[in-house]
Amino acid sequence: MTELPDFWRTEVFHPLSVHFPIVLLLFATIFKIIGLWSYKTTWDLGGRFLLIFGVIGVWISIYTGDLADGIVSRQLCDPTVLKDHENFAYITAWIFTVALIVEIISLYFELIRTRILAFLMVLTLIVGSLLLFYVGHLGAELVYQQAAGVNVPSEDCSEFN
Template sequence: MKSNRILCSLLLLFSFSSVNTAIAVNKSIAPSTKAGIKAEIAVNSNLPASPAPVQDEDVAADFNEFPNLHPLVVHFPVVLLIFAAVLQLLQLFRLNRTLDWVILLLIGSGFIAAYIAANFVHPHTEGLTETAKKVLEHHDTYATWVLWSSATGAVLKLVSLFGLKQNRKFEIGVSLVILLSAYAVSQAGHYGSQLVYIEGVGPQVDFLGNEDQGGHQANEGHSH
């Protein structure tokens, strides 16, 4: 019985001490801090409710909604040609006929994708800055190298399949050509990304002309 009384007394004392501590802390808060807290609460109370999450079908654009399909096509030659170069280097040590077919498929597909990106889905530019024009010139130069080197690499792979079979010296020459295509496509991609993310060409249709105009302005004469 005595122990119960002592326990109740301790609980009452602890509760009383907690209340006093809370009151003391509340008094110690500076008025400016209290005002800031009240102001923050007032601002937060005026914030609009969080929007409902957007469903996937609401944000997926159709192909006809893009101003140009160049960004959707141009990534294929980048991947295909670089992958072909890696496998061609491996082929120097393996000399495997099946691997030759895989490389031919990659380099040939890379050439087709690059040709489509350069000739069928390239955007028409207008109103470019002088810096953007120079960047675009470099981009177009490397894009031309991509077409010629990848086409040459595909022809050489046909020769290695049906002519000079498993000839390591010949494969070294093929490797140099395919490596050139991989380097050219990486540089074309570099300047293309510079046009988009540094020079601001393309996003939200900035600096892009009408595809139906059928060409660039006479004073520029470049394509991206």
């Protein structure tokens, strides 16, 4: 019986799913900042759509990260980095989720759509983005310093023949 290709290893799903929401959420923040300064609804609307898809994607990334956790944690020299990565990922996901909920509520209640609310939204997104950078740094530390989820070939690379 042959082993499944590397693509189907469960821990590989996380890096495949994590990069898209990172970009979406960072661009949502940028679009919302531009929308706040320019008074143009196009930027605000674009930021809203990016935020919606980014939040969906970040929760998919959380799920795939949980799948990889049981496999990767057994191979780490310092599992506290993985725990920090996971904890800060949850905090970050919830910050962006709360921002999206506030965005949706403010759409239905036009009375509370004020400049102050838009500023607080941008401030929340900036905090979420900074945390997103830190979570990414911890993820990179797991991969590049501890080889988390990395398939280390044999010394003679005989499995590639």
